[in-house]
Amino acid sequence: MHLNCVVNGEPRQVDNVWPGESLLYTLRERMGLPGSKNACEQGECGSCTVYLDEVPVCACLVPAGQAQGRRVRTVEGLAEATQLDPVQRAFLEAGAVQCGFCTPGLIITVHDLLRRNPRPTDEDIREALAGNLCRCTGYEKILDAVRLAAAESEVR
């Protein structure tokens, strides 16, 4: 089947999409967007988190056909030209990245959190990030990065 959708602001069309295929597979294997990571394929880890019509979802659990006519935004679509998004900069600055596999999903999740709640408490952060697993950092640096991103957006 055909799939037409807008990905990171660009209209895309792909052919021969298998009806049971996940949006994650389509993004990574057919659209050349490997930023969203493929790990658990069951919604446990959050490393495939993308925006679907501006709502964060696990791309591995979205049948690609459901993206027909809709807007998808991946981690590749957050930076403007060479200017990283403030959440990406905060992750770099705080050292919130080790192996990096969970990072794209976390970046989208944190980006969404701060849009909805610019001054999250630590409890808010923990609940918002509960669907993103990191097996390296122990989360402390990630929490630091979220607080940093929130503080910097307040200054701006």
Add this chain to the structure above:
Amino acid sequence: MEFLAPTTWQDALAAKAEYPDAVPVAGGTDVMVGINSGRLRPSALLDLGRVTDLTDWGLDGGYLRLGAAVPYRRIIEELKDKAPGLGMAARTVGSPQIRNRGTIGGNLGTGSPAGDCHPPLLVCDAVIELASVRGVRRIPVTEFFLGPKRTAVAPDELIAAVLVPPADGPQQFAKVGTRNAMVIAVCSFALALTPERGWVRAAIGSAGPVPTRAYTAEQFLTEALQQDGFASRSGRGDVALPESVVRRFGELVAAAASPIDDVRGTAAYRRHALSVLAQRTLRWAWESYRGRGDRCT
């Protein structure tokens, strides 16, 4: 495999009549796990995501009518006052990403013995609306679950809506798992009190082949509330429930379960935990009844 993408409810029902083996998919949070693992290979997926009739809630007679594709996130944000037990249960589902997509109809249709929304729907006497090209029927939620992953939905039917009476007393939900997010319940429990109408509703999840009401425990507590005059308006006030009543309620809830040993816990642990959850939620619900809402949410 085919991908059927109707845009109207009539077309969705016609598609289900034509392809009774088609698996309905809304949020995808259960169906896609099966497809990704290779365990599920239906002849067709029936996408309900474009059928706008299913994605909203409103009032219908004396009921709150939730379209089957209303996601958990909206239940939490928009219905936590009108259906507090359901709102609490929805908040324990999966993670934010899962709650953005997963739907109440999907929770019912999957028919897992551990479905988080099931106990709160049982305690509020919810009604499930099923539809097919043959017509519409409404069944009490107590008649919906037939066995693990087996429900009363006929092959040509789709779940249209869940009808929930608005809460008229304190409701509670509690669940045991290894962490607060991303857990399938080891066991769960829901409670609804309407002391002025003299009744109690209690339901158990994830401790038997289907979610179930704890009728003996309900009856015991109802009688205890009536006998001791707790239920009358004048009898309320400062009265705490006797510990003996709370403890006995917990025992009867535990006795109503029919749990098994599995990877998530033993039958003995589940019974013990249910007794604790029953006592705890009863204390919370009673406090909010006395204080009119302190612990309601």
